[in-house]
Structure formats: C-alpha cells, structure tokens
Amino acid sequence: MSGAHSHNHQHCIDAALARAAAICTDAGAKLTAQRQAVLQLVWQSHKPLGAYPLMNQLQQLTGKIVAPPTVYRALEFLLEHGLIHRVHSLNAFIGCDHPGEPHSGQLLICRACGDAQELDSETINTSIAQLLPANGFSAERIMLEITGLCRNCQGAKHE
Amino acid sequence: MSGAHSHNHQHCIDAALARAAAICTDAGAKLTAQRQAVLQLVWQSHKPLGAYPLMNQLQQLTGKIVAPPTVYRALEFLLEHGLIHRVHSLNAFIGCDHPGEPHSGQLLICRACGDAQELDSETINTSIAQLLPANGFSAERIMLEITGLCRNCQGAKHE
DNA sequence: CCGCCTATGTTATACCATTGCGTTTTTTCG
DNA sequence: CGAAAAAACGCAATGGTATAACATAGGCGG
Numbered sequence: 001m002s003g004a005h006s007h008n009h010q011h012c013i014d015a016a017l018a019r020a021a022a023i024c025t026d027a028g029a030k031l032t033a034q035r036q037a038v039l040q041l042v043w044q045s046h047k048p049l050g051a052y053p054l055m056n057q058l059q060q061l062t063g064k065i066v067a068p069p070t071v072y073r074a075l076e077f078l079l080e081h082g083l084i085h086r087v088h089s090l091n092a093f094i095g096c097d098h099p100g101e102p103h104s105g106q107l108l109i110c111r112a113c114g115d116a117q118e119l120d121s122e123t124i125n126t127s128i129a130q131l132l133p134a135n136g137f138s139a140e141r142i143m144l145e146i147t148g149l150c151r152n153c154q155g156a157k158h159e
Numbered sequence: 160m161s162g163a164h165s166h167n168h169q170h171c172i173d174a175a176l177a178r179a180a181a182i183c184t185d186a187g188a189k190l191t192a193q194r195q196a197v198l199q200l201v202w203q204s205h206k207p208l209g210a211y212p213l214m215n216q217l218q219q220l221t222g223k224i225v226a227p228p229t230v231y232r233a234l235e236f237l238l239e240h241g242l243i244h245r246v247h248s249l250n251a252f253i254g255c256d257h258p259g260e261p262h263s264g265q266l267l268i269c270r271a272c273g274d275a276q277e278l279d280s281e282t283i284n285t286s287i288a289q290l291l292p293a294n295g296f297s298a299e300r301i302m303l304e305i306t307g308l309c310r311n312c313q314g315a316k317h318e
Numbered sequence: 319c320c321g322c323c324t325a326t327g328t329t330a331t332a333c334c335a336t337t338g339c340g341t342t343t344t345t346t347c348g
Numbered sequence: 349c350g351a352a353a354a355a356a357c358g359c360a361a362t363g364g365t366a367t368a369a370c371a372t373a374g375g376c377g378g
Contacts, residue, residue, distance in 0.1 A: 030344090032356070051334065067359060072335065077356095088247040089302060091334060091365095108296045119290065127286040128305070131278065136310030137267045143248060143304045146287070151295030191325070210365070226328065231366065236325095250334095250365060320378085327372070334365065344355070 013043045016095055020083050023100050029081060037061055038074040039095070042084050047114040048092035051075065087116060089145045094118070104128075104142040112153035172202045175254055179242050182259055188240060196220055197233040198254070201243050206273040207251035210234065246275060248304045253277075263287075263301040271312035 020039055024031040031039075041057050042049055055071045075093055078084040084093050085105045094107075097118040106119040124144065132139055179198055183190040190198075200216050201208050214230045234252055237243040243252050244264045253266075256277045265278040283303065291298055 030355080034357080065358090067357095068335070069337085069359085070357070073357080088304075089300075108291075108294060108298075110296075111299070117294065117296075119294070121286065121290050123286045124283065124290065127280065127282045128303075131280050131283065132267075132305075135267060135276065135278070136313070137269075137276075137305070137307055138313050139267075139305050139307040140270070141248075141306040143302075143306070144287075145247075145302045146291075146296070146298050147300040147302070148296055148298040154295075154297055189325085193326080224327095227366070228328085228368090229326070232326080322376090322378105324375085325373085328370085330368085330370105332365100332367070334363105336363070337361085338359105340357105340359090342355105342357070344353105346351105346353075348349105348351090 009046075013040060016043045016083075016099075019099055020078075020081075023081060023083065027081060029077070034062075034070070035074045035077055038071060039078055039083060042078070042093050043095040045094075048087040048090045048094045048109070048116050050090070050092045054093070085118070087145065088143060089147060104144065106144040107146065108150065109145060109147045110150035110153050111147055112149055115150055117150070168205075172199060175202050175242075175258075178258055179237075179240075182240060182242065186240060188236075193221075193229070194233045194236055197230060198237055198242055201237070201252050202254040204253075207246040207249045207253045207268070207275050209249070209251045213252070244277070246304065247302060248306060263303065265303040266305065267309065268304060268306045269309035269312055270306055271308055274309060276309070 017036060017040060020036070021031055037058060038054065041054055041061065051068065051071055054075075055066050055068060058066045058071060075084065075086075078093075079086060082099045083096055085096050085107070086092075087094055087107060087109065089109065094116050096105075098120065101120075103120045104125065106121060106124060108117045108119060110116070128139070128142060176195060176199060179195070180190055196217060197213065200213055200220065210227065210230055213234075214225050214227060217230060218225045234243065234245075237252075238245060241258045242255055244255050244266070245251075246253055246266060246268065248268065253275050255264075257279065260279075262279045263284065265280060265283060267276045267278060269275070287298070287301060
C-alpha cells in the first residue's frame, strides 16, 4: 500500500485544504502546519482512517516521532470546525465533503472495500427533525452510519 | 448505588427476560445463566452500560472474577439475537425495547442524564430505504444515534 | 466410551483515547 | 521593541475498550 490509488484525486485534497483554510480564517482559527498535515492525510485516504495509522503516516510525513495526543488534538480541532467526521462504527475519521454547511454526517460504509461515502439527504433530515418534537428532544448531534455493500462490492461479494 | 431507583421497573426486566427466553428457544439458541445475567444487568441500568462497569456488576452478582472476554462474548450473543443494542457513541450497551421485530436501532441519547430512548420511526426507515437505491448501496446495518437533551433535562440544564 | 460441538475460563495483548505537565511558539498590547 | 498572556506542542504515563490465543468443561449423538 504505497500511494497506489488508480484514481488521482489530488485536486480533491487540494480543494479540501483550500476550503479548510478559508473556513479557519473566517472563524479566526489557526490551521497550523500540523493540523493541515493531519487533514491532508485524512483526505488522502479514501477510507476512514484510524488515529494510530494516521499517527504513523504523520511520522513518516514529518520525520518526527508523534505521540497520540498530538494527533488527537489535531483531530479534535478539525472536528470542532467541521472539517472531518468521526466514524464511530470504525473508530476512525474521514474528510468532510461539504464543510461549512450544516449537516449531520450521514455515511454509507462498505464493509468489503472500506470506502465511505457521505450523504446529505434533506428527506432524512426533515424526517428526523419532525420526529424530535414528538419526543420533546432537543438534538445537538445526529449520527447516521449505514454499513453494507457498495455498488462495486455487491457483485464480487464475499460471504 | 444499591437499588436506589425511584421507579421500580422490575417488571420491565422480567418481561424482557421472558421475551428473550422465548426468542432464544425459538431460534434454537441457549440463553445460559451467564447470558441471562448479563441481559438482566443491561436492562437493570436505565442508561447505556459500558462493558467494564457491566463486568464489575457481573462479578458482584456472581461472586466470581469475570474477565473481559466473558462479558464480551455474552454481549455478542445478545447482539446477534437482537436482544440488546450497541450504542456506538458511548461505547456502551442497552436493552432492546422490541426484540424479534426488525428494526434499526434509532436512539435518542440525553447527554445530561445519560438516558437513552429507542425509537422506531417508519418515516425515517422509509426515507433511508428510498435513499439507498440511488446510491447503489445494499444496507446491512443502520445506526442512528441522536445526542442532545431530553425533555426533562432541557429546563433544568444550561449548556 | 468417544469424538464433536458449544460455552466458558484464563492470560496476555492489541487497540483507542485522555490526563497532566512542562516547553516552545505565537499573539497581544503597553 | 519586549514582556505578559495565550495557544499549540512534546512527552510520559495511564485509563478505557476489545480481541487473540489457548486451555478446560460439559452435553449429546453415534
């Protein structure tokens, strides 16, 4: 596994980094080199990336030893500013497709290839929004994670 | 913490255990004493219960030392048979309100009191179901967890 | 009795995340 | 500018979550 992606999505990464920079400037937050490096690595991985793999990659990238708190602090910053999502079912992280906009992180996670795709279905959002008042519940964080098989993996099925 | 619940929901627990026994018999699975004890403890807690607290309670209940794999194996069994749900955002477990029926574990989790309430909204289910074909995705597990403030905690709590 | 399957026990370890503290860097402002 | 304050970072240790690997015990059909 060394940069062998058939499709080069360097421009996606660059775009994401640019958007991130803009958002941080806007918010008066500092996208330091380290945070940017973490964001880049998260984006660079098509799949949700765990904190420790990320840590290793960060070490390779910077040539320095990196301890867990370092990477977690960067991740926390990026989460706070909506630049990445946490994928709870995998204990991993993934770049956010449309930072800046309000959205709730709807994810389709393929258990075969590991890819994750972000959705933003208004239908689902409104269904949920309509449901809450009936329960007197005030929502702060909505997390929808759907695990299954993506289009590509359905034909070539394992198990 | 010694049985200090103001509301005695022993009958809920008993009902859940009875249903569980029926479901297991039906499925040809064995609800052993240990698994039943774990199920009881999970139900006994109004709130989602972590594996290690559960382990401690199980030790007190049985008077024997219990190792992590023991409790995880029981939890795995209960999950497989739909008798409990895993709450990913808390790394915890909660009794399932309506085992036996197909449902997808929609949860309202109050961050103030820690209570969790299970939903089963057809509206949401159909929204999701309609969304999947467009993405060519075949869903196997759908997980919706909503964190916020429940009715009781909204008045009392700030921030 | 014997072999098989399931459940369980036991030890160790992998994996995920945070706390606490001290140092360096950056920002702020007189 | 230069000192005080704040933010980011490095580092060591620890806490919390989950599983691997191997051993043991008991039911059950041949």
